[in-house]
Amino acid sequence: MTPILPLKDFAAIVRNLCRPDGETEWIEYKRNYVNPEEVGRYISALANGAALNEEPFGYLMWGVVDKTGELVGTTFDPKTAKKGNEPLETWLLRLLNPKIQFGFHVVEVDDNRIVVAEVHAAVNVPVIFRNVDYIRVGSVTKPLREVPERERALWRIFDKTPYEGRVNLDGMEASDALGLLDWPAYFRLLKFPVPQDLALAAGTLSSDGLLRQNEANSWGVANLGALLFAEDLGNFPVLARKTVRVIQYPGKSRMETTREHVFNSGYASGFERLIDYMDALLPSREVIHNGIRENVAAFPNVAVRELIANMLIHQDLAATGTGPMVEVFADRIEISNPGESLVAAERMIDAPPRSRNEAMAGLMRRIGICEERGSGIDKAMLSIELAQLPPPLFETPPGATRVTVFARRDFKEMSKMDRIRAVYQHSCLRYIMGEKTTNATLRERFGISNANSAVVSRLLGDALKAGVIVIEDEAAGFRSRAYIPFWAAANKTEQII
Incomplete structure (x- = not known):
């Protein structure tokens, strides 16, 4: 396993931590090797003890005398240690849950060979070994359930410490x-x-x-x-799994991959490189404007930028084994992040945003990568409407949030559900801007001529039946009708009351 810190730092760490009565809830001394089962229990206890004491790491050290902290050295070699035929480290990783980061380090301190197991503090949930979570009580290791007051305290720590603020290295x-x-x-x-x-x-x-x-x-x-x-x-x-992956497919499915690129740099320092890569990757389409042929991006740059920024800010950083991802198909872009949205999919446009990662969102706003609260989604949606693209699809599959932006399709090529979703999203945008949805605004949205207003009237009827919009004033004549989103009717009632 990759060491958490450079080897040169461990001599200083050992000298600092080894002293009389130096064992704590996150530090344990061993003169010589103990059996693998005991090592597993120690790692669970030290990870949980470090979290309880708000320390970034716990330490298990061999070659140190218990009680006195005297350095005497050890012959224990973690590289050759095994449990049965399985390497010790592999065996421990298999039985620890969640899969925390820990590493063995061998260091010479004052001519003594010392082995240090550095254990990352537990994050979000206690670390268990063989389905039991352990904790240190002074220098004694006990199952966490036997110490309920510490169990409650540990959960309070998990609740109050934001992921962004935890020390990594x-x-x-x-x-x-x-x-x-x-x-x-x-x-x-x-x-x-x-x-x-x-x-x-x-x-x-x-x-x-x-x-x-x-x-x-x-x-x-x-x-x-x-x-x-x-x-x-x-x-x-x-x-390491929080990197942004961009995958391009030649068709509409994931059967074949054209290319895949992983952006290893930080989200802020690497954001413009990511957006430049997307701009170069995405296709353009030819349009004729005032008799002149022009190439126009198939997907509005503003929408791509804002939705990717949104993906980064609102991901669940505590989710393991997955990260933010952008998938480019022949007919759409799917932008997904770990963690189900804290806002219902149908209220993405109007509801005030709720972020899991306030510190990250705040700094990225100051940098200019994302907009003030909620306005990024508005800008993305407006750019999609102006380009007369199909309405994006917001989804919250288990454990994730996904936004799909579709390439241009004519109105007649859109499904009935696509059209109804477009009406709803249009009404949401108009409402938050203080404007109404009408037959005329929808004709402009879809690029439909005035002569075909009956087509839009039928679509408004479909949207009313689906319950996504309501008539603002039932007393208004048919030609004067305006429409608002379904949730806005409740707002109007509250304003009257």
Whole structure:
């Protein structure tokens, strides 16, 4: 497994942590190797103990005398240790849940060979080993269920600590922490002068929650810093699956892949590269305007940009094994992120946004990558309407959120459900802008001539039957009717009351 920190840092960590009565709920000493079952219980307990004490990591160290913290060295070799015929580390990973990041490190400290197992603190849920979660009570390891007050305290910690604020890598010099980030991009994007003094740079990033300095004056990279400004998210094993994947298919299915590209850099520092890649990848179509042939993007650039930014900001960062993804088909783009939307799919346009990741959303707004609350979706929807594309489809399949933007189709090629969805989305956009939906506005939306207004009248009737819109004023004559979204009728009643 990839080490969490460079080897050079562990001598200092061992010296700092090994002292008389130094064992804690997140530190354990062992003189020599113990059996694999005990190691598994320790890892569970140390991960949970570190989380309870708001420490980024727990440590299990071999070659250290219990109680005194004296360094004596060990012959334990984690590379050759096995459980049966299975390598120890592989066996432990199989029985620990969720799959936390931990690694074994061998280091020489004062001529003593010390083995350190560094265990990432539990995130969101307790770490279990063989279906039991453990915790440290002083220097004693117990099943968590036997200590209910600590179990309650641990869940309170999970509830209060946002994912972005948790330290990902710790125990570094400021220069090493900065070296993992494209930190000059932070200053450039915020239009600040790039400082020459690394201490000043680290302090500024720390004030925005991107870096953290601990009591021992060593530095760590917070998840927020890594996600937005990592040189390579692969350097942060816990976040390695959070990279953005762009996959292109030649047809309408996933049977064949034309190309796949993974963007390993941070979301903020790499955003323009991602958008430039999408602009180059997406097709254009030829239109004739005032007798002149022009190439127009098949998908509005504004919509692609805003929906990708939305995908990044609103993903569930705690979801494991998956990340944000953009799939380009011959007839559509699917933009998906882990985590079901906190807003119902039918209220994406009008409802105030609810973000899981407030710190990330706030900084990306300051940088200019995303809009003020909710206006990004509005801009995307307006650009799609102006291009007279089919209405996008918002979906929340289990564990994910997906937005599909369709390539241009004539009105007659759209399905009945597509047309009704277009009417609903049009009415939502008009309503939040303080305007009404009418036969005339829908003719403009679909590019239908005045002579075919009866087609739109029938469509409005279909949308009324489907319950997605209502007539604003039942007393109005047929030709004067205006329509509003179904949810707006309740708003009007509340305003009257």
